[in-house]
Amino acid sequence: MNTQDILQSIAAVQVSILRHEPDIEALDRAIGDGDHFINVRRGCEVMAELSPSLQGLTPADALNRIGMKLLSTIGGASGPLISSFFLSMAATLKGAAEPDRRQFAAAFVAGVDAIKSRGKADLGEKTMLDTLIPVARLLVRLNEEGASLADLCVAAKQEATQGMLATRDMVATKGRAHFLGERAIGHIDPGSKSCEVAIHAVCDLMTHR
């Protein structure tokens, strides 16, 4: 995983997020305030703008620049959470010029942990963490088991989708949807959906090139 991979991933995520506008938008309108798609799109746009200037940086520096830029761009609840993810990944990868899959998995776990502590949330609260935590655990486990990149990508995509779908039956205890109480049941969490879209985009990129 080098900086080039990161930049290609960013581009892939942007394309895929844009393609899922109607779903993501509708979800936040149903149980949030309707801006999640716009927030995430704004984040993608600023990453795309930033991208050329990141060429030649180490992965850690690139991720740090991305994190800081997202922090001052996205806003809302997802802004500090997503940027904490990148900032924490950057801190973990410090010094690694071309991190291997094991290092990358550790960084992903650290990123997800940063979201957990910034958002004071955990699995089962109907947030993006319901997509991210299972995927983080899976990455660690499959890397330990020595799975191939292709298998790992297929499994990660499945896990992300499953985590996202699981939010449908949850009552939210964090984020705006928690104001809904029981009425949030039956609706997928928008943040879990956008994370699922992003994970699918990166996995597809990794396997199909």
Added chain:
Amino acid sequence: MNTQDILQSIAAVQVSILRHEPDIEALDRAIGDGDHFINVRRGCEVMAELSPSLQGLTPADALNRIGMKLLSTIGGASGPLISSFFLSMAATLKGAAEPDRRQFAAAFVAGVDAIKSRGKADLGEKTMLDTLIPVARLLVRLNEEGASLADLCVAAKQEATQGMLATRDMVATKGRAHFLGERAIGHIDPGSKSCEVAIHAVCDLMTHR
């Protein structure tokens, strides 16, 4: 025409105005501000309330009391106009305990003249005067010709309807509809309609009892 006739006419007009709510309401919504029916209904209601206390007064006194009450009740453009009509009729009938048809016609003409001068308007400006002026002229003429009450009533109803319908093709130069310019063409003036309804109600009362 005695005070009893006036009180019965008031009651008949109220019933008939209420029955025409949808038409009158829609007309003022189309080319006015939508309140003409409400204004006229408010006037009818207050006349009905006043009615018992008018028993035993001379026609002039009864009409004066009605005019003053309407003046402080209806408001809008129609309020001063309709009350001027009654106040002027009252002034004309002063001293006549049981005015004959000729006296009544003269009073009606004076009432219509009061509307003309209060509203600075005349025939052809797409207002209630397009119903009232032709009827006033007719009353004078048929009385002079010695027409029967029944004939007079039939003719007055026709004249009122014709005057009202004529407003459809007019551009308004007075009242709110004049703001519409050419766009008022094709719509009947609400005030001309409510006056037509009132005239029909009184004529029907006079003939069918």
Added chain:
Amino acid sequence: MKKFINHVDQVLHESLSGLQAAHADILTVHFDPTFVRRTAPRPGKVALISGGGTGHEPLHAGFVGKGMLDAACTGQVFTSPTPDQMLAAAESVHTGAGVLFIVKNYAGDSMNFQMASEMLDIENAIVMVNDDVAVQNSTHTTGRRGVAGTLVVEKIVGAAAETGLDLAQCKAVGDRVNRATASMGVAFTSCTVPAAGRATFDIDDDEMEFGVGIHGEPGRRREPVRPAQAIVDELLDCILTDLNPAPGANVLLHVNGFGATPLMELYLLHHCAGKTLAARGVNVVRSLVGNYTTALDMAGASLTVTLMDPELLQLWDAPVRTASLNWS
């Protein structure tokens, strides 16, 4: 129709009761006949009385108080008040210097105030406000409507009266401000009169009523919605054609919301108008942005421009203390 009401017939009474309770330090509401008066009128000052149909709040009752109106007569929704209200208000607030009625030029208001003026035993005069340039004047018509510029007239004449000007002088100031003021607005949606229970007019999802009146009456034409800057430019075109300001003229710019348009958009309109006025060599020296002359829950806004001179500026800046306009 969804509104906060108990019974349609009680709306005005209950709303005025709330106004009274919320602003007992400034105003007193009188019922039967209904008018809102300044709690402590200033002796020897010309008494200023305005009024009109309700549904335009805060106009006029929200402008009763020191530096502005002495009384406001409130009619039914969009229906002129009646002469008995005006007579009672005049009796209640006049202190010997006469009464000046400030009236929006609509057939109903004009006739009712005219009758009150004729019936009133106190020396009085009328300032007729007709700032709306949407509908062109012609000798055969009732003339232009009085809209959001009424606030400007009421504020400036209010300040003039506080300085001790007499009735004729106050009327002269009022007539002068009216001549120096032009307004025009556009609506995106209709309003709904509570007693009617349904929208006053129908309008498509991509249309606007250009030159709309403050009761939802039609304006110049119905047309597709355009960008804010294009709307502003055409409104200002009409306004400046009417006012014909000298190069470098100083103006007050009043952006008025009709009720349902967010403040965010009104400030955006102010920005657009400021740009255009600057390009046309006109200086915006004072601004007022907000929902002041509303049409119930109508979405839309109007622009008002008043040509200011040093005297008018001083009167505009003079302290005012009312429920809805307040500065010192």
Added chain:
Amino acid sequence: MKKFINHVDQVLHESLSGLQAAHADILTVHFDPTFVRRTAPRPGKVALISGGGTGHEPLHAGFVGKGMLDAACTGQVFTSPTPDQMLAAAESVHTGAGVLFIVKNYAGDSMNFQMASEMLDIENAIVMVNDDVAVQNSTHTTGRRGVAGTLVVEKIVGAAAETGLDLAQCKAVGDRVNRATASMGVAFTSCTVPAAGRATFDIDDDEMEFGVGIHGEPGRRREPVRPAQAIVDELLDCILTDLNPAPGANVLLHVNGFGATPLMELYLLHHCAGKTLAARGVNVVRSLVGNYTTALDMAGASLTVTLMDPELLQLWDAPVRTASLNWS
């Protein structure tokens, strides 16, 4: 969607430019990062900074000025501003006595301000406002939302800061006002976020959202519209259950419109609320009625009650000079 805009991406910039132009005597707008600051902050005073997503105007930028906020950080519509804005605003307005952030308790605002607080090199503290009693608290949730009561906290802490209280004391006053304040609202229609271009939620012609949030988030339940007095009574029930006022307690009653509801109805609500509070032995000693904490063009309103003591009363009455709250 019909709005006065030129381009969806320019709405905030153009609107803030208009705000700046209309109130140049009070505030200055800074872009990149974006915040609105008091033109002349008072040296030695604790700097008060609030902010949040836009769409709630006049909250917060309309409350920047003497006696209230030193700066307001404005996010995208309904989206929290970002830490860099808060840091820049703090650097810009602090004068040595520290910075107090006043934050509405939403996940986004709370996390962004928290990060700014951690990153800021100046002594600072946060007052978290959570006055909305619509959604019950529970240990596992984010807790109650901050809604129209935020204005009350900002006004009172603003006055406290002007008297020279230090950072800890200002925070203590803010926390105290927040605890003494409870709000709840109801919506008749949805709002429309410009960038989204369509209504946030669908609602039937005879339904209301009871306990709605100021972004159009759902409240306790969806139910048929009821008469104003019944709505008020249930809102006050929830509010008074939370505040549990002593018999004869003095309160501030704030009736807040969400944007599209006419002032006439807001005063009617004040009347209904006053009757009920009186019947429950509570004295309304101060009132504020108007559109202050809005949700764009949503129709609806909220009630806010603050238990007042002599100190809070004095701070509420203290002079304030901002674009949208002004008295002396």
